[in-house]
Amino acid sequence: MNGNDTSLPHTDRDSPSGSPQGDLDGFLVSLGVAVEPELGELALTHRSWAYEHGGAPHNERLEFLGDSILGQAVTVKLYRDYPELSEGELAKRRAALVSTTALAEVARALGIGAVLKLGRGEDLTGGREKESLLADSVEAIIGAVYLSAGAAEAERFVLRLMETLLVDPDRFTDALDPKTALQQEAARRGLPHPPYDTTGSGPDHDRRYASRVTVDRVTGYGTGTSKKNAELAAARDAVSQLRRR
Template identity: 45%
Template sequence: MKQLEERLGYLFHDRSLLENALTHSSYANENKQKGEASNERLEFLGDSVLGMVVADHLFRSHPDMPEGELTRTRAALVCEESLVEVARKLELGQYLKLGRGEDAGGGRKRPSIQADAVEAVIAAVYLDGGIGSARKFITSFILTNNEREQEGGIRDYKTALQELVQRESGQVLSYRLTGESGPDHAKVFRVEVDLNGTPAGKGEGRSKKEAEQSAAKAAIAHLTGAAADG
């Protein structure tokens, strides 16, 4: 745990909070007799703390950014993909307490479990050290992801693509799954987005949602490039 605290940049006064943040419901269910509690309550609190800190940062640092763009940027910064990146930087997976079945099924690398654990850790830091400590952690690991912030939330490429094609009436976008590969705990999905029945972009990702975003990003590049060429 000391090594993880060093990676977090925060030393806990009450280390049991960190232990709880790393306890998945599958482990808690298998160890009820020991009084183990899952990290779900901490995840709930951490989600709110994260959202508030990010919203406050965006509001103060981008005084001219309209509400819709603020919302998209916040969503890009706090999305599962962003939180999984944090978990991987911290190598959080190796510290998770999982049930035997979840562990054997690749739970340590499961994006949803990793993202939830990051939110729980944020709550643990908040409860142990206050909002200042939580803000410092969020700033270090999430708000320093300048690529997402500078894109003004355009990591929500599906919305950006929808707004792009709606400049002309009668435009119809559709997404379809074209394939998937890999084991259940590490699947890769492939998606194609069509504009008026014509392929406009392809993408892949660890979830269908991520693959759709990737395809939308490719479509934006294709359409804006075609417009520039034209």
């Protein structure tokens, strides 16, 4: 990718998760930036793997760096693109974009889960799908890009990652609390707070949840690795449908 290419980099999400190390080189190339191999590998190394390998380095320092770079790039982008918004509204939009849920979406698009270096226990308990772990890895990769290619390229890289989220019309519609937004929609229609029907399935180490919620003949559906995330997704879906009617 060059500086003008705003497409989201991705990898083959069907790569075998059992042997992530074999996919590392291809993954780093797919990012479209010149990431130093050692930094790229470090960005994908979780502390659980490091612990099982004698206290080897892991990605938490890069995560710390990437978090700052991500926040700055998104803040500047929002400030320039939305001159009419107040400080509070800008802060709300920034928080929606850098949230764990949003960054986990980016991580899944990149195929990060398949190439993470995880400890055996973390791998067996569904670590490759954990939102917090995926989000942290995105930040670590941003940190690796900054150290490898410099500030300007890191900013361009962040904006490429965020492009799809930035143009999502529902992302900033009560994005931080869609359940509250749905309650407000119900109240405007003179309806009680909507109940959620949420069920879990699968083994304890790889539990998946599905939720649905109905308001005014509209049913929202959502899935997630926790009950909370499934219900948030269902609420967001219902709000989006109600506001399009």
